[in-house]
Amino acid sequence: MAQIIDGTAAARAVRAAVQREVEGFQREFGSVPGLATVLVGDNAASATYVRSKHKACAEVGIASHGHELPAHTTQEELLHLVHALNQQPHISGILVQLPLPAHLDTDAVIDAIDPDKDVDGLHPINQARLFAGREGLRPCTPLGIMHLIDHTGIEIKGARAVVTGRSILVGKPVAFMLLERHATLTICHSRTRDLAEEVGRADILVAAIGHAEMIRGAWVRPGSVVIDVGINRLPDKRLVGDVEFAAARERAGFITPVPGGVGPMTVAMLMQNTLTAARRQLHRAR
Numbered sequence: 001m002a003q004i005i006d007g008t009a010a011a012r013a014v015r016a017a018v019q020r021e022v023e024g025f026q027r028e029f030g031s032v033p034g035l036a037t038v039l040v041g042d043n044a045a046s047a048t049y050v051r052s053k054h055k056a057c058a059e060v061g062i063a064s065h066g067h068e069l070p071a072h073t074t075q076e077e078l079l080h081l082v083h084a085l086n087q088q089p090h091i092s093g094i095l096v097q098l099p100l101p102a103h104l105d106t107d108a109v110i111d112a113i114d115p116d117k118d119v120d121g122l123h124p125i126n127q128a129r130l131f132a133g134r135e136g137l138r139p140c141t142p143l144g145i146m147h148l149i150d151h152t153g154i155e156i157k158g159a160r161a162v163v164t165g166r167s168i169l170v171g172k173p174v175a176f177m178l179l180e181r182h183a184t185l186t187i188c189h190s191r192t193r194d195l196a197e198e199v200g201r202a203d204i205l206v207a208a209i210g211h212a213e214m215i216r217g218a219w220v221r222p223g224s225v226v227i228d229v230g231i232n233r234l235p236d237k238r239l240v241g242d243v244e245f246a247a248a249r250e251r252a253g254f255i256t257p258v259p260g261g262v263g264p265m266t267v268a269m270l271m272q273n274t275l276t277a278a279r280r281q282l283h284r285a286r
């Protein structure tokens with residue numbers, strides 16, 4: 001029976017560590033890191049995510065600056081705001097909540113963010129830094145996944161890691177982070193010929209597909225670490241991951257639940273990224 005990886009507790013510990021470091025930052029520099037959030041339109045889920053980010057900022061002592069723009073905001077207006085935030089020294093990180101309304105060009109908006117304030121780690125320069133194995137801001141969910149894997153105490157170096165999913169947000173960045181840590185890597189996607197066979201080889205499995213319980217418990221390698229990123233709502237309103245949890249738990253060594261696994265880590269890592277960005281900007285300014 002697998003040990004459950006408690007993402008809620010791990011996220012709490014990360015936030016507590018960030019809080020201590022923010023206090024140290026304030027003592028050293030006389031100011032606190034600042035996170036600007038940009039929310040365009042009235043998507044209820046996006047508004048909830050932004051609220052949870054502001055709440056986390058308040059908890060760790062980071063100053064949050066919310067910018068709420070109407071759904072009819074033009075590309076020029078949005079770019080103007082991003083450019084202004086790039087220039088403001090008290091803003092350490094800029095988070096543009098996605099998805100943007102369809103008339104806006106998301107890529108152009110992300111490209112406009114100063115890469116050193118790109119706390120979501122989505123700017124092409126930060127993606128290139130990850131690809132090249134250079135220091136940079138990494139995306140929050142993959143950072144949280146790596147933190148949870150480390151939390152198990154297993155050695156990543158030399159382990160066979162299988163990532164199912166190759167999105168820009170989760171699959172690809174986490175795959176490169178595992179490679180950076182010397183895992184032997186396989187990336188699976190919708191055209192993978194035999195997903196069960198690939199999953200069966202994984203010492204570390206990261207499932208980021210978005211299909212409810214698609215990865216069957218019987219496929220899971222005994223003793224492996226299973227990180228389930230998927231968040232899927234069933235018709236009966238229950239939330240489940242991409243892995244058939246009950247059966248996988250019988251075989252895995254460690255497994256994340258859904259909810260309460262990867263989900264809480266994302267906002268905690270956003271706090272950590274904002275602190276990292278603030279430090280880097282101060283060093284850049286010196």
Ligand code: NDP
Pocket residue numbers: 141164165166167168169170171188189190191192195208209210211229230231232262263264266
């Ligand atoms: P995307 O839809 O962008 O990507 C899904 C990936 O899964 C694609 O690469 C796709 O392959 C692959 N895929 C689809 N069908 C199959 C299949 N049958 N077999 C193997 N691979 C398949 O999703 P995201 O990466 O953004 O998100 C994945 C899941 O993680 C979602 O449930 C999302 O809600 C959740 N999520 C959770 C977060 C959190 O906990 N904080 C944050 C972000 C996401 P192909 O490229 O070939 O189409």
